[in-house]
Amino acid sequence: MxxxxxxxxxxxxxxxxxxxxxxxLESAGYQVIAAATCAASMTLYASHRPDLILLDLGLPxxxxxxxxxxxxxxxxxxxxxxxxxxNERDKVEALDLGANDYITKPFGxxxxxxxxxxxxxxxxxxxxxxxxxxxxxxxGELVIxxxxxxxxxxxxxxxxxxxxxxxxxxxxxxRGKMMTYSAIIKAIWGASDxxxxxxxxxNMANIRKKFGAVPGKTWYIQNExxxxxxxxxxxx
Amino acid sequence: MKKVPRYIKxxxxxxxxxxxxxxxxxxxxxxxxVREHIVAIFVFAVxxxxxxTDGYFYGIAAAFIxxxxxxxxxxxxxxxxxxxxxxxxxxxxxxxxxxxxxSTLTTKVKRNEAMKTETEKERMRANLLRxxxxxxxxxxxxxxxxxxxxxxxxxxxxxEQQTKILVGIKEDSEWxxxxxxxxxxxxxxxSGKVKISKTPTVLxxxxxxxxxxxxxxxxxxxxxxxxxxxxxVIPMDAILIEQVIINLLENAVQHAAGMTExxxxxxxxxxxxxxxxxxxxSGILPERLPHLFTGYFASADAVADGARHxxxxxxxxxxxxxKAHDGEISAENLKSGGAVFRFALWTEETDHDQx
Numbered sequence: 001m002x003x004x005x006x007x008x009x010x011x012x013x014x015x016x017x018x019x020x021x022x023x024x025l026e027s028a029g030y031q032v033i034a035a036a037t038c039a040a041s042m043t044l045y046a047s048h049r050p051d052l053i054l055l056d057l058g059l060p061x062x063x064x065x066x067x068x069x070x071x072x073x074x075x076x077x078x079x080x081x082x083x084x085x086x087n088e089r090d091k092v093e094a095l096d097l098g099a100n101d102y103i104t105k106p107f108g109x110x111x112x113x114x115x116x117x118x119x120x121x122x123x124x125x126x127x128x129x130x131x132x133x134x135x136x137x138x139x140g141e142l143v144i145x146x147x148x149x150x151x152x153x154x155x156x157x158x159x160x161x162x163x164x165x166x167x168x169x170x171x172x173x174x175r176g177k178m179m180t181y182s183a184i185i186k187a188i189w190g191a192s193d194x195x196x197x198x199x200x201x202x203n204m205a206n207i208r209k210k211f212g213a214v215p216g217k218t219w220y221i222q223n224e225x226x227x228x229x230x231x232x233x234x235x236x
Numbered sequence: 237m238k239k240v241p242r243y244i245k246x247x248x249x250x251x252x253x254x255x256x257x258x259x260x261x262x263x264x265x266x267x268x269x270v271r272e273h274i275v276a277i278f279v280f281a282v283x284x285x286x287x288x289t290d291g292y293f294y295g296i297a298a299a300f301i302x303x304x305x306x307x308x309x310x311x312x313x314x315x316x317x318x319x320x321x322x323x324x325x326x327x328x329x330x331x332x333x334x335x336x337x338x339s340t341l342t343t344k345v346k347r348n349e350a351m352k353t354e355t356e357k358e359r360m361r362a363n364l365l366r367x368x369x370x371x372x373x374x375x376x377x378x379x380x381x382x383x384x385x386x387x388x389x390x391x392x393x394x395x396e397q398q399t400k401i402l403v404g405i406k407e408d409s410e411w412x413x414x415x416x417x418x419x420x421x422x423x424x425x426x427s428g429k430v431k432i433s434k435t436p437t438v439l440x441x442x443x444x445x446x447x448x449x450x451x452x453x454x455x456x457x458x459x460x461x462x463x464x465x466x467x468x469v470i471p472m473d474a475i476l477i478e479q480v481i482i483n484l485l486e487n488a489v490q491h492a493a494g495m496t497e498x499x500x501x502x503x504x505x506x507x508x509x510x511x512x513x514x515x516x517x518s519g520i521l522p523e524r525l526p527h528l529f530t531g532y533f534a535s536a537d538a539v540a541d542g543a544r545h546x547x548x549x550x551x552x553x554x555x556x557x558x559k560a561h562d563g564e565i566s567a568e569n570l571k572s573g574g575a576v577f578r579f580a581l582w583t584e585e586t587d588h589d590q591x
Contacts, residue, residue, distance in 0.1 A: 088475065106409070106413055197436070198436060198469070201436070201438045201441075201467075201469065202467060204438075204441075205438060205440060205467045208440065213444075215440055215443045215444040215447055215461060215463070216443065216444055216446075216447025216448055216450075216451060216459070216461065217447075218448070223441045223444060223445065224445070225437065225441060225442065225445050225474040225475065225478065226435060226437075226474050226475065
């Protein structure tokens with residue numbers, strides 16, 4: 001039992017939050033190693049090679065982004081950032097540096113565990129099967145057929161333009177991961193210019209309409225104001 | 237449209253008024269051969285210039301030019317300068333004095349206005365601070381007391397009692413979170429007087445985000461939505477506007493007694509997007525209407541009845557945010573019962589943003 005538990009590295013300088021998150025994770029059957037500083041977390045990361053990292057950005061010795069960069073140099077270990085509500089800029093930066101997702105403080109235990117589960121499962125999925133050149137993507141009633149470049153909902157084809165399809169396919173390839181505006185723009189159009197975000201927003205609006213999304217009702221793609229879009233990892 | 241620098245505007249005003257008065261005087265002299273009003277026309281011109289321009293310079297300059305013009309064109313010998321006429325000196329003195337006096341007066345009034353807004357801001361901030369401190373203490377007391385009770389007395393409490401205490405802790409903390417969100421919004425505007433940073437935001441995405449957050453807090457509360465079909469992009473600080481809409485919806489949930497319908501409607505009108513949050517509850521007490529957005533009206537009775545009155549803060553936060561967006565916010569009672577809160581945002585960048 002003890003050896004096949006997932007190992008989670010928790011980096012958080014607030015002792016109370018550290019204790020709380022540790023309790024939540026341990027009671028859900030994860031093994032937790034905790035660090036309060038960036039330096040300590042680097043050592044723990046090197047010696048334990050955790051399966052997932054929960055990272056608070058505001059650390060006393062160094063910015064948490066430093067750890068993020070270091071880890072991303074040689075591994076795809078899922079990293080979830082714990083962040084405060086008000087700084088979208090931090091979120092965007094962390095995501096662009098390779099964080100998988102972020103959890104906004106304050107969070108409940110259910111939300112935290114759901115995110116951890118999703119990140120672990122998606123990582124396992126992508127590392128085992130890799131990104132197949134063809135194949136299908138399925139999420140609820142949504143099916144994307146990469147070979148035929150087709151999108152279906154409940155068996156009915158949704159007619160998308162080239163660009164719209166590319167966006168949906170790109171998000172699905174990174175499902176469960178919040179993709180920033182600039183990451184999407186770079187993947188779809190290559191270079192970005194002043195009108196890029198507008199172009200992306202208009203395309204997203206059309207996609208929403210074609211998918212029949214209703215504001216306030218969760219559908220397949222989640223939007224985060226000022227940050228980006230995310231294809232849901234599973235039925236969240 | 238680019239904003240014209242102040243001094244160019246002032247030069248234009250000065251020259252425009254001078255030329256106009258010169259032409260009028262010329263007309264009087266040539267067409268009607270009337271000369272008596274010419275000095276009066278120029279005195280009036282100088283007065284107007286001093287009133288409309290910044291500082292003393294333009295008024296005094298105009299006074300000199302006007303004196304020369306009167307001397308040159310409208311005093312015998314016509315169309316030549318003659319400095320031997322005493323009457324001309326008197327009118328020159330009158331005009332310069334007038335220019336100085338008017339400019340002094342206008343400058344003083346402008347300075348007073350600036351000071352008044354500063355005091356007003358200061359007053360709002362002090363009110364807010366007082367209200368916040370008061371409002372923070374209540375939930376903190378509960379949380380502290382509950383946690384202490386559980387720690388010291390757990391054995392004597394049955395499961396139901398424990399759950400009740402824990403639910404209280406959770407509710408009060410949720411309330412604190414909202415309060416802090418509101419405060420953060422204010423600091424986002426006030427810090428260093430930096431203008432808020434607006435980014436083009438798709439209305440549908442904004443509403444989507446608002447409703448998701450609102451439903452998380454109030455899962456059972458239905459909101460009927462009515463937003464335009466076409467894509468509407470509004471430059472705004474989305475986090476702050478999100479806060480405004482959530483505050484207004486939450487305000488309805490907490491204060492509109494007997495409400496059965498809550499609706500959110502957005503439509504465009506000219507270059508503005510109008511947001512309407514409507515309920516069919518008890519409406520707003522008439523005596524509260526005038527103070528709704530300006531300060532913390534409820535702090536006095538909050539103590540008396542012990543109820544939560546974070547409306548004061550929520551609504552003044554709304555007003556501050558909308559004001560920072562150059563928008564307008566208002567509230568009124570409906571004849572059919574209930575209340576409607578309305579705010580307007582510009583759908584295009586206003587001149588004001590490009591300074």
